[in-house]
Amino acid sequence: MNxxxxxxxxxxxxxxxxxxxVLIRGLRENGVDVVECNVAESEKWRRCKLFxxxxxxxxxxxxxxxxxxxxxxxxxxxxxxxxxxxxxxxxVFVSWYDSNILDRRKYPRKSLMALKYWIIDWAxxxxxxxxxxxxxxxxxxxxxxxxLKKEKLKTILIGCPDDIMYPMKxxxxxxxxxxxxxxxxxxxQGIPFIIEAAGLLRDFSISFNVIGKLSTYKEAxxxxxxxxxxxxxxxxYLPYKQLAEHIAMADICLGMxxxxxxxxxxxxxKVTEALAxxxxxxxxxxxxxxxxxxxxxxxxFCEMGNSRDLADKILELRDNQLLREKIAAGGYETYLEKLxxxxxxxxxxxxxxxxxx
Numbered sequence: 304m305n306x307x308x309x310x311x312x313x314x315x316x317x318x319x320x321x322x323x324x325v326l327i328r329g330l331r332e333n334g335v336d337v338v339e340c341n342v343a344e345s346e347k348w349r350r351c352k353l354f355x356x357x358x359x360x361x362x363x364x365x366x367x368x369x370x371x372x373x374x375x376x377x378x379x380x381x382x383x384x385x386x387x388x389x390x391x392x393x394x395v396f397v398s399w400y401d402s403n404i405l406d407r408r409k410y411p412r413k414s415l416m417a418l419k420y421w422i423i424d425w426a427x428x429x430x431x432x433x434x435x436x437x438x439x440x441x442x443x444x445x446x447x448x449x450x451l452k453k454e455k456l457k458t459i460l461i462g463c464p465d466d467i468m469y470p471m472k473x474x475x476x477x478x479x480x481x482x483x484x485x486x487x488x489x490x491x492q493g494i495p496f497i498i499e500a501a502g503l504l505r506d507f508s509i510s511f512n513v514i515g516k517l518s519t520y521k522e523a524x525x526x527x528x529x530x531x532x533x534x535x536x537x538x539x540y541l542p543y544k545q546l547a548e549h550i551a552m553a554d555i556c557l558g559m560x561x562x563x564x565x566x567x568x569x570x571x572x573k574v575t576e577a578l579a580x581x582x583x584x585x586x587x588x589x590x591x592x593x594x595x596x597x598x599x600x601x602x603x604f605c606e607m608g609n610s611r612d613l614a615d616k617i618l619e620l621r622d623n624q625l626l627r628e629k630i631a632a633g634g635y636e637t638y639l640e641k642l643x644x645x646x647x648x649x650x651x652x653x654x655x656x657x658x659x660x
Contacts, residue, residue: 308655309336311361313380315344315353316370319543321572322396323370325462329648338364350379357383365389366655369431371396377427390658392651393431394459397569398424398445406490406565425449428456432658435459435651438591440568457654460595461570462647467543468579470635473551477510479534480621483553483582485514485546485573492571493560493587494523499610502530504617510534512549514541550580555620555627558586562608567591574602575642581635583627585616595641599626601633 310330316323318341330337340361342353353376361367362383369380371394384391400420403409410416428434428449434456436442442456475481482501486492494513501511513523516539527535541549550556556577559566567589574592577584578601586592587607596602603620606612620627640646 307334307336308366308652309338309364310366310368310655311338311340311357311364312370313340313353313357313361313367313383314370314373314376315342315349316373320371321463322394322461324464325644325647326368326370326394326459326651328464329462329644329646330651331648332645333648333652335648335652341370350376354379354383366392368392368394368651370394374399374423374427377430381430388660390655390660391430391432392435392655392658393427393433394435395424395428395431395445396435396437398448400424400448401444401565406563408490421449431455432660433457433654435654437461437570438568438594440589440591440594444568459647459650459654460642461572461575462642462644463572463576463579465579465643467547468550468576470581471547471551473548475552475554479508479510481552481554482509482511482557482617483514483550483555483577484511484557485541485549486559487515488517488519488523489561490519490563491559491561491566491569493562493566493608494519495526496560496608496610496613497557498523498526498530498532498535500614500617501527501532501535503611503614505530505532505534507618507621509617509621510536512536512538512553514538514546514549516540547576547580550577550582553582555617556582556584557613558584558592558602560587560605560607560609560613566607575638578634578638578642581631583620583630584634585613585620595637597633599630601630601637603630 338360340357342349367384404417439458445451446453558574559571568591585603588604598604605616
């Protein structure tokens with residue numbers, strides 16, 4: 304009888320963060336034993352605790368997967384997987400350099416902090432046998448930016464838990480056509496373009512729910528006030544189950560529309576979550592999104608950074624029920640085919656099995 308594969312999921316990762324939860328559950332649904340070697344990043348002596356926890360529960364594993372976000376843990380993970388040698392998989396998911404320097408612009412590109420983030424990304428991926436990203440386009444960026452071998456980068460699309468995000472009926476609290484967005488207000492999401500589109504649609508019976516809150520929240524409120532928008536409802540973060548209930552109320556859901564280069568090469572949880580709930584989705588056309596979505600089949604694409612085009616696409620879906628239903632059905636079929644925990648777990652298992660030490 305063959306021994307079951309034992310995977311140690313390792314790091315300071317948040318177990319309930321969708322990326323980690325989906326892959327852990329997906330591996331288990333594919334017959335893999337997964338032990339979680341996890342310490343909260345806020346704990347004191349966290350690296351020492353993680354080391355001893357690994358010796359207690361993870362040292363007999365066949366594979367170590369470093370969960371997101373584990374960039375700075377890769378030297379420790381590399382050390383622990385040397386003797387005896389084990390397969391080491393790093394779910395890099397995003398580049399710290401790309402996110403903090405190019406997207407959020409926390410520091411200038413020519414600064415010590417930019418160099419620090421670049422080195423962290425470069426070193427972390429070099430230490431792994433395989434690093435995981437969310438799109439082929441994202442892998443191409445890592446090959447180009449960090450001079451990595453393309454065979455060491457693999458794509459696992461963004462999924463979401465199908466026990467929380469699934470088609471459900473919930474009565475909306477407005478007679479208006481209801482447009483839903485949730486996110487963290489980072490630049491790639493393009494919230495100003497959503498608010499500007501709402502301004503262009505002010506004379507139509509269309510309401511917007513915008514859920515989330517981060518650094519540019521005040522700017523979004525100020526823009527809505529400047530445009531005198533009465534039908535844009537700003538809501539704070541919601542627990543995941545309550546978020547699903549709000550998605551269920553919507554007529555359509557929005558993806559991302561920002562223009563930073565990162566937006567061209569990454570996926571979005573909000574898109575997958577809407578697909579899982581069989582909601583028609585409008586999102587910006589990007590190479591990464593086009594890897595698994597087809598315009599007017601399982602999504603409606605619009606131009607990135609173009610509030611006029613976004614407004615036109617919202618009206619198109621409002622006025623065309625057949626297209627809404629077609630996109631919703633096609634999107635849900637895509638979710639079942641490519642984005643469930645079990646499907647993504649099978650993809651990860653295949654990647655693991657193909658690692659040659």
